[in-house]
Amino acid sequence: MTPDELLMLASRLAEKAAPGEQIEVACSHGESTSIRVYEGAVESLTQAENSGIGVRVIRDGREGFASAGTLDPDVVDQMLAQARDNARFAEVDPDAGIAEPDGVEAVDIDLWRDELADYSIEDKVAMAVEIEARVLAADSRIVGVRTSTYGDGAGSFALASSNGIRAASRSTSAGIGIQALADDGNQMQTGYAGDGAREPGGLDLDEVVDRAVRQALDLLGSRKPTTRTVSLVLDPRLAATMMSVIAGTLNGGRVIKGRTPFAGRVGETIASPLLTFSDEPIDPDSLGADAYDGEGLACRSVPLVTDGVLRGFVWDSYTGRRGGSGSTGSAQRAARGLPSPGVHALSVAAGEGGGLDDLIAGVEDGVLVFSLAGLHSGVNAVSGDLSLGVEGRMIRNGQLAEPIGEATVGSTLQRLLLDVEAVGSDRIHLSSGISTPSLVIGDVMLSGAAA
Amino acid sequence: MIEGRLLSATIVGCVIDEPVLNRVLTAALADGAEFAEVFAEDAERNSVNLDDGRIENLASSRDRGAGIRVIAHGTVGFAHTADLSEASLVRAARAAAEAARRHAAPGSGHAVEIATQSSSPAPVEKPPADVDKATKVGAVRRADQVARAYDRAITQVSANYADTRRRILVANSDGLLTTDDQTRTQFSVSCVATGDAGMQTGRESVGHTMGYELLDRYSVDELATSAAARAVSKLEARPAPSGTHTVVIGPGSGGVLFHEACGHGLEADLVRKGASTFAGKLGQKVASELVTLIDDGTMAGEWGQFAVDDEGQPAARNVLIENGVLVDYLWDGIRARQEGRPSSGNGRRQSYKHLPMVRMTNTYLAGGQTDPADIIAGVANGVYVARLGGGQVNTTSGDFVFGMTEAYLIEDGKITTPLREGQLIGNGPKVLQMIDAVGNDFEMGPPGTCGKDGQGVPVGDGVPTLRVTEMTIGGTAA
Numbered sequence: 025m026t027p028d029e030l031l032m033l034a035s036r037l038a039e040k041a042a043p044g045e046q047i048e049v050a051c052s053h054g055e056s057t058s059i060r061v062y063e064g065a066v067e068s069l070t071q072a073e074n075s076g077i078g079v080r081v082i083r084d085g086r087e088g089f090a091s092a093g094t095l096d097p098d099v100v101d102q103m104l105a106q107a108r109d110n111a112r113f114a115e116v117d118p119d120a121g122i123a124e125p126d127g128v129e130a131v132d133i134d135l136w137r138d139e140l141a142d143y144s145i146e147d148k149v150a151m152a153v154e155i156e157a158r159v160l161a162a163d164s165r166i167v168g169v170r171t172s173t174y175g176d177g178a179g180s181f182a183l184a185s186s187n188g189i190r191a192a193s194r195s196t197s198a199g200i201g202i203q204a205l206a207d208d209g210n211q212m213q214t215g216y217a218g219d220g221a222r223e224p225g226g227l228d229l230d231e232v233v234d235r236a237v238r239q240a241l242d243l244l245g246s247r248k249p250t251t252r253t254v255s256l257v258l259d260p261r262l263a264a265t266m267m268s269v270i271a272g273t274l275n276g277g278r279v280i281k282g283r284t285p286f287a288g289r290v291g292e293t294i295a296s297p298l299l300t301f302s303d304e305p306i307d308p309d310s311l312g313a314d315a316y317d318g319e320g321l322a323c324r325s326v327p328l329v330t331d332g333v334l335r336g337f338v339w340d341s342y343t344g345r346r347g348g349s350g351s352t353g354s355a356q357r358a359a360r361g362l363p364s365p366g367v368h369a370l371s372v373a374a375g376e377g378g379g380l381d382d383l384i385a386g387v388e389d390g391v392l393v394f395s396l397a398g399l400h401s402g403v404n405a406v407s408g409d410l411s412l413g414v415e416g417r418m419i420r421n422g423q424l425a426e427p428i429g430e431a432t433v434g435s436t437l438q439r440l441l442l443d444v445e446a447v448g449s450d451r452i453h454l455s456s457g458i459s460t461p462s463l464v465i466g467d468v469m470l471s472g473a474a475a
Numbered sequence: 476m477i478e479g480r481l482l483s484a485t486i487v488g489c490v491i492d493e494p495v496l497n498r499v500l501t502a503a504l505a506d507g508a509e510f511a512e513v514f515a516e517d518a519e520r521n522s523v524n525l526d527d528g529r530i531e532n533l534a535s536s537r538d539r540g541a542g543i544r545v546i547a548h549g550t551v552g553f554a555h556t557a558d559l560s561e562a563s564l565v566r567a568a569r570a571a572a573e574a575a576r577r578h579a580a581p582g583s584g585h586a587v588e589i590a591t592q593s594s595s596p597a598p599v600e601k602p603p604a605d606v607d608k609a610t611k612v613g614a615v616r617r618a619d620q621v622a623r624a625y626d627r628a629i630t631q632v633s634a635n636y637a638d639t640r641r642r643i644l645v646a647n648s649d650g651l652l653t654t655d656d657q658t659r660t661q662f663s664v665s666c667v668a669t670g671d672a673g674m675q676t677g678r679e680s681v682g683h684t685m686g687y688e689l690l691d692r693y694s695v696d697e698l699a700t701s702a703a704a705r706a707v708s709k710l711e712a713r714p715a716p717s718g719t720h721t722v723v724i725g726p727g728s729g730g731v732l733f734h735e736a737c738g739h740g741l742e743a744d745l746v747r748k749g750a751s752t753f754a755g756k757l758g759q760k761v762a763s764e765l766v767t768l769i770d771d772g773t774m775a776g777e778w779g780q781f782a783v784d785d786e787g788q789p790a791a792r793n794v795l796i797e798n799g800v801l802v803d804y805l806w807d808g809i810r811a812r813q814e815g816r817p818s819s820g821n822g823r824r825q826s827y828k829h830l831p832m833v834r835m836t837n838t839y840l841a842g843g844q845t846d847p848a849d850i851i852a853g854v855a856n857g858v859y860v861a862r863l864g865g866g867q868v869n870t871t872s873g874d875f876v877f878g879m880t881e882a883y884l885i886e887d888g889k890i891t892t893p894l895r896e897g898q899l900i901g902n903g904p905k906v907l908q909m910i911d912a913v914g915n916d917f918e919m920g921p922p923g924t925c926g927k928d929g930q931g932v933p934v935g936d937g938v939p940t941l942r943v944t945e946m947t948i949g950g951t952a953a
Contacts, residue, residue: 062748068551068830069574075557087531093538094557110533113608117529170750170871205750205871212752214871248947251718281527282631283667285674362532401865401878402898402949406667406676411897411949413867413876430874432900432949434717471717471949
């Protein structure tokens, strides 16, 4: 379905609002292909068509929501009835409500690439087969590939509300990923790499092959390090992982409910003066870019931390009303879910630390991180406590040394921000939608064997 | 045959008659594929979410559709549709067949005739659909009141109730036709306590394969009190130590240790690709002889229970490690077919939009002989982990992490100071060998969602008290 067709469907439902009732309808439709290759042959090929609809109703300050995975007319009507019924049981909340148009003009960002349609299934399979073959041929210690995958999608999203909001967009995406297995006779290690773009032509196969192989090989022979305090060197990918955990605490939902250690600290220094970051969803070069947020308001730039000082948070319309700051156009959602505030396209400003090699050269005792494990179980966004499994290579006197594993790094989110010691000048746009340079974070507890 | 029609017709809103299934499967096999399967699903979910003292929302969702899988010369073609008309199913069947055929030699098809195999869905005493929404709202409100009344330090509470009913139908070209009707209900309370040194969190969560009788089995007041107590006690916690220590894991939630340390590594898809440290070790001693590990999809009422798996195979009790010796892996249909052996009933998928793969169900360490008090008393200096959160494993290296959400120091054989959160890290094969005591106090832990290759499925796990002689604790204190 085209964005216009979806918008018509959504509008028709939103227009059913009774006096005193607010209705917001989000719907999506898309097609996707995913391919898994193993040992040169297609292991599985999935052709999928996905639809979704979410209906939010607010009546007398009570909110109800219902969603379905189909746009069949009978189910769509049933969802409106369900949402209305659910609203009867919710608590009266004076701030409950859908977004109100705020006059901010949406930027014109084209997230659709016709080129995706030029690729046949055979072309797509060939890409996954090619990266698998190249990884296997790269080194005799590469003994296998667990998965080599290709996936793409093309979809439309539309949102209409009884407040007069009408938003529609369409986008394409493509991605590849591979996990290499390396074995030196004593130990097995894996290296994962992937890339994403708006169409297959934007994927960097060379870089993905090289990174998967290098990571798996570089970890061979890894040992448990001795417990001590070190500096961490994070390349842009790992910096993105860490910074997105931090950015996850800077949203209005956490602020109004007292679930972030940074609530009430706007204007205070919460980070190293070297650090500046913001949400830049209107940067067309970011894969996190979007014209509209999940409530149909225009996306916009939102400063978060400037030179170490907390500037603000991201808000959607509900949390913005309660927090008194209004929406920053930062609602995130799938059609089938409720909106909540979040950072769309985290952007960390480049520093003056040079490239990754320069940053490594400046570290006396540290770890160049290859992977962080346990993000969902090792970070408490309320207390800020952080403890993550780590794999990587030691850095001694500015030189890369032995690989390490079976260890953790521990700190708190509050301390990590203040402990940023260097910011690289190697900022890149990542397929996660995050744009960041490499970072060096000092004073982190590396936990492993007894010293 | 008539029974089959009745059975399939019981999937409300996703009625697919037996003759239709036969025609769809026959269409899927038309190009000479060796196997075809229709998986139809109708899933409903209702939730009530309270946060910050208010009922934030009641949400309902509905998903129904069918996924069609075709296997030709080892290649799996898959297509799914939310439209259950015969025309749409046949279209999906052709798309799946086309996808599978691309890298396979063409052959000729054959007609399929399916026959019903009965299944016995888990009983539901109080179907959640029959319980009015006001009652569910009342339960989460009560949790909020009780938690807030527990201590003035409690500054935030969220309480969530959810029920899901998932009706599935599986028909395949081997002639199988079966159904299941799975109802799961869960309740959780999360609290934030604020003290001089910042905020701490405490959570309690229960979930079972059953209906609203869940809240007859558990007291909302007790759940709320225990979540609040956990948050408040952590206000006094000191940073967890770093480095290697003797670790005693309490009964229940410690099951995640085995889920991560070896459960994933015993999944036949990973084993076959050489991506598991347990590949090629059948019959070998892989763990301390105190370890008997079982995966059991039949455990009545447990979170990972079902009558048939998502490939239509009956749930089963599978012993994986017996007295330290690796006895078997976990199997789904496709891997079992390749090895010429039966599936172990572990083929599961998140929804009709996903391909099945090898998954755990309820995974647990069988109880031992030792009094838990003696296990703790035997530790001069160590850490007692009362409650574990989630975890993650690299099955290739065997390294895994999991979060401790409630832990204490053990000093001179006694549990003393509470510790702040941190992760434990270990190497699965090594940790299994270092288990030197297993208690007689077996319990199942809270409900979990296991993620693998982007698909989440409900799983249970459990352990008695156990002791690991040495594990690395990822704290921040020296």
